[in-house]
Amino acid sequence: MRFIPSLIGLATLALGPVFTASAASPDQAQLVDSINQYRSQAQRCASQASQELPPLVADPRLVLPIDNPGNLQQALAAKAYPMVTVQAISLSGPRDAAAAMKALQESFCQVVLNPQFVDIGVNREGQQWRIVLARPLLSGRLGDWQAEGQKLLEQINSARRQPRQCGGQAFAATTPLAWNAVLAGAAENHTRNMANNNFFDHKDRDGRTPGDRAELAGYNGQLIGENIAAGQDTVRKVVDGWLSSPGHCANLMNPQFRELGAAYAVDPKSDSGIYWTAMFGTH
Secondary structure (H helix, E strand, O other), X not given: OEEEEOOOOEOOOOOOOOOOHHHOOHHHHHHHHHHHHHHOOOOEEOOEEOOOOOOOEEOHHHXXXXXXXXXXXXXXXXXXXXXXXXXXXXXXXXXXXXHHHHHHHHHOHHHHOOOOOOEEEEEEEOOEEEEEEEEEOOXXXXXXXXXXXXXXXXXXXXXXXXXXXXXXXXXXXXXXXXXXXXXXXXHHHHXXXXXXXXXXXXXXXXXXXXXXXXXXXXXXXXEEEEEXXXXXXXXXXXXXXXXXXXXXXXXXXXOOOOEEEEEEEEOOOOOOOEEEEEEEEEO
């Protein structure tokens, strides 16, 4: 059984639309990209090794004034961003995004590498920078995991009906996927495992890959793919995030896949709060 992984996991807990860094100025967007590249690899910080982390999502509600710090909670409440936790970093002196990133690595690596944060806002005025990292509340409007898994299937099939560019790879419109209960059960088990044990990975704590887990669940397929996500509180945000990531997008559009099972799980004690898994298969 072959396994096709997604390239990254995407995290966002924003309660409004998903915002991307493209809305920011070039330097602000470059700093967000640099931070996400830094988070995507294990780093040494304060004599400890970090885990690989999903990218932060740029949210304009977190772009706060530099000259009026004020109360963070009040500022975010005024922008309709209900948050669980937030932290702001102020930098004075960096002339560009590269210099700002160097300062963050040297003095604020523990903040930047904190897995609880899922959204980011960057503001800059001259050589003054303000970086705000936050995690918002979940909206709490989800159905059970089977119902949301079926909605995920509908959204993915809607995406497959149109030709799409996934990074450097072009995909033609392709056939819809069918729901598979065995894959759904395997997806639910892995999602619950990630949420309850506070990790984010295609391999479970016993080292089993998606192909291993599908086979263990009783799925005798020829090809297995998997997308995972953490932090999004709606199906739309999950699919939009996957479509914006070349690896996830390629899995969604792969014409070799014929079936799908998907699920989500919530654990308020975990870093991201909510986790998602979609398992693709072909008999």
